[in-house]
Amino acid sequence: xxxxxxxxxxxxxxxxxxxxxxxxxxxxxxxxxxxxxxxxxxxxxxxxxxxxxxxxxxxxxxxxxxxxxxxxxxxxxxxxxxxxxxxxxxxxxxxxxxxxxxxxxxxxxxxxxxxxxxxxxxxxxxxxxxxxxxxxxxxxxxxxxxxxxxxxxxxxxxxxxxxxxxx
Numbered sequence: 001x002x003x004x005x006x007x008x009x010x011x012x013x014x015x016x017x018x019x020x021x022x023x024x025x026x027x028x029x030x031x032x033x034x035x036x037x038x039x040x041x042x043x044x045x046x047x048x049x050x051x052x053x054x055x056x057x058x059x060x061x062x063x064x065x066x067x068x069x070x071x072x073x074x075x076x077x078x079x080x081x082x083x084x085x086x087x088x089x090x091x092x093x094x095x096x097x098x099x100x101x102x103x104x105x106x107x108x109x110x111x112x113x114x115x116x117x118x119x120x121x122x123x124x125x126x127x128x129x130x131x132x133x134x135x136x137x138x139x140x141x142x143x144x145x146x147x148x149x150x151x152x153x154x155x156x157x158x159x160x161x162x163x164x165x166x167x
Contacts, residue, residue, distance in 0.1 A: 010104045011139035014111050021155045024148035032141035034108060036073040043135050043144050047074040051127060051136040051152075053110035055099045055119070056082065060089025066102055067091070070112040070123035072130070075164040082122070082163040109137045111145070113156050123158035 018025050030042045040047045050073030058065045065086060071077055083091035096107070102119045103110050112134070114121040127134060128149050138145040 008140060010111065010115065011143060013115060014113060014138055014145070017113070017155065018145070018147065018151075021151070023151040023155060025151070026146050027138065028144045028146060029142060030144065039137070039144065040073065040135070043146065045133070045135040045146060046131065048072045049131045049133060049135045049146075050074070051112040051123075051134045053112050053136070055094040055102060055110065056091045057094050057098070058083045058086045058088035058091045061087055063088035065120055066094060066098065066118055067120045067122055068103070068110070068112070068114045069161075069163065070121070070127060070158060071164050072124065072127045075124070075126065078163050078165040082161065085161050085163065086120075086122075105139050106141065109139055109141045111136050111138050112152070112158070121156060121158045122161045122163070123156075124162055124164050125160045126162070126164055128153060128160075 028043050033039050036050050040050055051070050052073045054069045056067045056069050058067055079091035102116045132149055133146050134149055134152055135144055135146045
């Protein structure tokens with residue numbers, strides 16, 4: 001199955017959800033690029049507007065939770081901080097097989113929305129403090145959504161957790 005086939009269901013589901021909810025957004029088609037900096041340039045957005053999605057596994061203290069952790073693309077995640085907030089002892093990135101099973105997307109194409117009941121959505125509030133719009137790959141590497149920040153918060157309702165690494 002190609003990358004486009006793999007994420008196309010999520011891509012369409014996302015666009016349907018945004019339209020149904022009356023979100024203010026636009027779709028930008030582009031070539032598949034692997035770096036946040038390059039896709040930001042193609043989109044015409046600041047790097048910090050990018051919603052980087054990390055599928056993580058939090059464990060320890062009786063916690064065994066998959067998490068879709070969203071943070072600004074110009075920041076690094078502090079997975080220890082994320083684990084601690086969720087009551088666990090440690091957090092790690094999920095395996096490619098887990099990412100596929102929980103998101104239906106390839107690495108780099110995961111939107112900041114959870115469509116899986118076992119994937120808890122959390123987002124670092126820094127993503128919403130600096131810009132009125134966020135940008136993200138929309139289930140496929142060749143299409144991005146630029147979405148009003150307030151609409152994202154209203155529709156996705158992520159649990160807000162500060163987990164970016166302090167500089």
